[in-house]
Amino acid sequence: MLNNKPRDILIVGAGIAGLLAATDLQAAGFQPLIVDKGRGVGGRLATRRIGAASFDHGAQFITARTPRFAALLQSWRNQGLLTEWYRSPEDEHIRWRGVPTITALPKYLSQGLAVHLERKLIALQPENSAWRAHFEHGESISARAVLLTAPVPQSLAVLETGQVTLAPSIHTALQAIEYEPCLAVMAVLKGQSNLAAPGFVRPTDGNIAWLADNYIKGVSAVPAITLHATPAFSRAHWDDDRQETGKKLLQEATAWLGSEVAEFQVHGWRYARPINNDFPPALIVSQKPMLLLAGDAFGGARVEGAALSGWAAAELLGQHLTR
Numbered sequence: 001m002l003n004n005k006p007r008d009i010l011i012v013g014a015g016i017a018g019l020l021a022a023t024d025l026q027a028a029g030f031q032p033l034i035v036d037k038g039r040g041v042g043g044r045l046a047t048r049r050i051g052a053a054s055f056d057h058g059a060q061f062i063t064a065r066t067p068r069f070a071a072l073l074q075s076w077r078n079q080g081l082l083t084e085w086y087r088s089p090e091d092e093h094i095r096w097r098g099v100p101t102i103t104a105l106p107k108y109l110s111q112g113l114a115v116h117l118e119r120k121l122i123a124l125q126p127e128n129s130a131w132r133a134h135f136e137h138g139e140s141i142s143a144r145a146v147l148l149t150a151p152v153p154q155s156l157a158v159l160e161t162g163q164v165t166l167a168p169s170i171h172t173a174l175q176a177i178e179y180e181p182c183l184a185v186m187a188v189l190k191g192q193s194n195l196a197a198p199g200f201v202r203p204t205d206g207n208i209a210w211l212a213d214n215y216i217k218g219v220s221a222v223p224a225i226t227l228h229a230t231p232a233f234s235r236a237h238w239d240d241d242r243q244e245t246g247k248k249l250l251q252e253a254t255a256w257l258g259s260e261v262a263e264f265q266v267h268g269w270r271y272a273r274p275i276n277n278d279f280p281p282a283l284i285v286s287q288k289p290m291l292l293l294a295g296d297a298f299g300g301a302r303v304e305g306a307a308l309s310g311w312a313a314a315e316l317l318g319q320h321l322t323r
């Protein structure tokens, strides 16, 4: 149960943006509370297990283009949480993978933070000079400041349910943010795949955008394929039977699979990647009471972008709350 003592800062979302924002705020002396609707931390940094197989089925790797994020990756590497997966001939950025899987990183970050899982925020309402956050199943808490890091359509939904009015220009711009969907197939193979080290292919035509063998990658004990459909295919087949769609995609992948599929599951990422982001890395949408939006739609459509956004939000919140 969430106790209902008033909080300084409520952070919605235990993805990389929310976790890094909370880490900075806690280091600055605040006591942020994180809630997430999921059963685990990480959001789109996600791993699924099927028997002995492990699949990174959201983000596949992490790259760094900025000094602060590069330093963070280096510290994770030194702690054995991250290792180099491969270097691409396309650019100089190392592709890093989590050890043992990508969720090692959010799990590590969440240690020492107050995180409440399976708490879905359904509405946010101003109350005196704070926010009242209402969760599924009737719980509610009050917070002086709130940071929403969910994909923007999900954040807008909780504001609409709470009848929070945003400045019309900001509301229109936020509503215009679109996301690519992604249907992800996770298939356990009966034998080795046909992929060569480092264990991925990025087809240039057809319905498959990405296919990786988590065994060759080093995150699975047995051959285990993560297949990401293209945004166009994912959009067109979003409402179709997921098992049939999975079969169709695996059929298309036969030449790369090289072995029979023992079993598979399909996951739909409705908000896989934001397409159009002209926003600052963190957006203040209300000063009194303080409400900010952050996440990859603001900092850039990658793990690093979400991280930079979380840090920017923490800085703004820290300045506001110490004023």
Ligand SMILES: Cc1cc2nc3c(=O)[nH]c(=O)nc-3n(C[C@H](O)[C@H](O)[C@H](O)COP(=O)(O)OP(=O)(O)OC[C@H]3O[C@@H](n4cnc5c(N)ncnc54)[C@H](O)[C@@H]3O)c2cc1C
Pocket (backbone or CB within 6 Å): 012, 013, 014, 015, 016, 017, 018, 035, 036, 037, 038, 041, 042, 043, 044, 045, 057, 058, 059, 060, 061, 062, 063, 119, 120, 121, 122, 149, 150, 151, 154, 155, 158, 182, 184, 228, 269, 271, 272, 273, 294, 295, 296, 297, 300, 301, 302, 303, 304, 305, 306
């Ligand atoms: C298929 C796929 C492949 C990708 N590949 C890569 C890659 O290879 N490299 C890369 O850098 N990036 C990749 N990305 C993008 C990267 O994963 C994201 O940019 C980043 O993880 C986003 O982090 P975030 O914290 O902004 O959001 P999220 O990780 O989405 O976190 C938001 C959190 O908010 C929670 N939430 C939502 N609504 C509510 C609510 N109402 N109440 C409570 N909690 C709520 C969610 O459960 C979630 O945990 C990929 C993404 C996908 C989906």
